[in-house]
Amino acid sequence: MLNWFLLQIQMADTAAVQTGEVQVETLSYWDLAFKGGWVMIPIALLSVIAVYIFVERFFVIRKASQEDITFMNRIKEYIHEDKIESAFTLCQSTDTPIARMIEKGISRIGRPLNDISAAIENVGKLEIYKLEKGLPTLATVAGGAPMIGFLGTVMGMIIAFYDMSNAGNNVDVGMLSNGIYTALVTTVAGLIVGIVAYFAYNILVAKVEKVVFNLEARTTEFMDILNEPVK
Secondary structure, rough: OHHHHHHHHHHHHHHHHOOOOOOOOOOOOOHHHHHOOHHHHHHHHHHHHHHHHHHHHHHHHHHHHHHOOOOHHHHHHHHOOOOHHHHHHHHHHOOOHHHHHHHHHHHHOOOHHHHHHHHHHHHHHHHHHHHHHHHHHHHHHHHHHHHHHHHHHHHHHHOOOOHHHOOOOOOHHHHHHHHHHHHHHHHHHHHHHHHHHHHHHHHHHHHHHHHHHHHHHHHHHHHHHHHHHOO
């Protein structure tokens, strides 16, 4: 069957050269996208969703990762000087996950250290949950876009074979072009969106893990401050 198609293409090219009717046609990316059929619509929507989530989460996580290097030193000084209210006010005026965790810990000063640690950890879990908002959707796009593209491939091949069965002995390459275009274009589009979403997801996960490490480090530092003997 493949040899037959190649022979048809070669004969068509030879006839075009002999008659002097050779024309070079080019397709733009938009033309290829339209050749993919309606399957390109959900793939395009997934691409928009992936870009939006990545850009929005990127700036949110970057803001959360910013840290004032003097923050913990000031907290330490206030606690050692027994200025709990000043430490609490400093945390309220600082819009970072670390500040909100330390704020909860300061509000629990006077209780057992295990209770303070548990309260800080609960706030930390909420902050991490906020940072990871949208990441499951991005992971779904990374896995779903190639599958939708493969669906378009299967549908395109079904169309191609259906046209072949109806054409009988009058099968030509032009008759099969629609199905073949659909099959190839949707596969490429789905893979592109899936690959980009996959890399975007891993970039954001790496940034979240960095923030989590900083939160754990500052929690440990705060608990060490509470454990230090009063001079």
